[in-house]
Amino acid sequence: MSSQELLTISEVAHRSGFAASALRFYESQGLIDAQRSPSGRRCYERGVLRRLAFIRAASNVGLTLEEIRDELDRLPRGRTPTRADWQRISRHWRARLDEQMLALQRLRDGLDSCIGCGCLSLQRCGMSNPGDIAATSPDAPGAAYLPAVLRRPHRLR
Amino acid sequence: MSSQELLTISEVAHRSGFAASALRFYESQGLIDAQRSPSGRRCYERGVLRRLAFIRAASNVGLTLEEIRDELDRLPRGRTPTRADWQRISRHWRARLDEQMLALQRLRDGLDSCIGCGCLSLQRCGMSNPGDIAATSPDAPGAAYLPAVLRRPHRLR
DNA sequence: ATTCAAGTTCAATTGAACTTGAAGTCAAGA
DNA sequence: TCTTGACTTCAAGTTCAATTGAACTTGAAT
Numbered sequence: 001m002s003s004q005e006l007l008t009i010s011e012v013a014h015r016s017g018f019a020a021s022a023l024r025f026y027e028s029q030g031l032i033d034a035q036r037s038p039s040g041r042r043c044y045e046r047g048v049l050r051r052l053a054f055i056r057a058a059s060n061v062g063l064t065l066e067e068i069r070d071e072l073d074r075l076p077r078g079r080t081p082t083r084a085d086w087q088r089i090s091r092h093w094r095a096r097l098d099e100q101m102l103a104l105q106r107l108r109d110g111l112d113s114c115i116g117c118g119c120l121s122l123q124r125c126g127m128s129n130p131g132d133i134a135a136t137s138p139d140a141p142g143a144a145y146l147p148a149v150l151r152r153p154h155r156l157r
Numbered sequence: 158m159s160s161q162e163l164l165t166i167s168e169v170a171h172r173s174g175f176a177a178s179a180l181r182f183y184e185s186q187g188l189i190d191a192q193r194s195p196s197g198r199r200c201y202e203r204g205v206l207r208r209l210a211f212i213r214a215a216s217n218v219g220l221t222l223e224e225i226r227d228e229l230d231r232l233p234r235g236r237t238p239t240r241a242d243w244q245r246i247s248r249h250w251r252a253r254l255d256e257q258m259l260a261l262q263r264l265r266d267g268l269d270s271c272i273g274c275g276c277l278s279l280q281r282c283g284m285s286n287p288g289d290i291a292a293t294s295p296d297a298p299g300a301a302y303l304p305a306v307l308r309r310p311h312r313l314r
Numbered sequence: 315a316t317t318c319a320a321g322t323t324c325a326a327t328t329g330a331a332c333t334t335g336a337a338g339t340c341a342a343g344a
Numbered sequence: 345t346c347t348t349g350a351c352t353t354c355a356a357g358t359t360c361a362a363t364t365g366a367a368c369t370t371g372a373a374t
Contacts, residue, residue, distance in 0.1 A: 020320095182332060
């Protein structure tokens, strides 16, 4: 069925742009898998490259590795994702990106409204308080919290 | 000259929205400072609240604490920042936010161009390769890197 | 036969921004 | 006097996504 050409870890590393250490790490985290040669070396099917592209894209969108693993697990094991699979995922990501952009826009608009006023008033300034949580709470503290989407750290290299 | 009303750490914590531990940490990092009571407790001037609002805002924009410290250090010690100070800083932040938004837009456009095609081709897909670095290199690896602006982790709470 | 690069495992380290815990001090109230 | 509770310091822990290092094995080329 499947082709015979298996890839070494350094080939996959080079072709995917991930470090070999990252590939081992992803395997340990259940994001990808590898066969083994008789001597115990990792042998990858070509499909792993698509999977890695997926991982990078998802990570770019801001998903954690855990979320990515979940998403991959809900994907059909073995076969290439269908258009429908891909559309479901895309919509998910698209929504996340829109959220992030919106949060940034609010921040930038707050900044614009501050320019020239020299304000940065603790209670009122839209810049130090981009109006999400704090303002609504009954005995809200003066300063505010970033919308959750922008709070997530994400690195990747 | 300055008023007598000094604030305790828990007052500042509540009014700024930062945890007391964060205030101690910021002091240790040279971002804020505090006087001491005879018994060694921290006493804050009201001005620290403005400074903390600044820190939160800057952090929301994505500056690291180190960058924030630098920015604060270039600010006139003692006096409230003038309109000119604030405008310089705002422009700096504004540019940074614009960068971030642009990066997100590229990502989203790539996603849109993918929806329905089910591609995620390693070499060509705009989603796994938001066209920044990798594609330009001579023997570029297949997959790409996020623009630096989006790579920075930033947490705050 | 020797050498070398490339692979393996596992544990420890990184960095940013804090938080948590342990152990102790201090002032006010019952 | 005793007990809270708010504070102090300092060291160590947390999270995420990996990287790094030590110690070892393998396969191919010289």
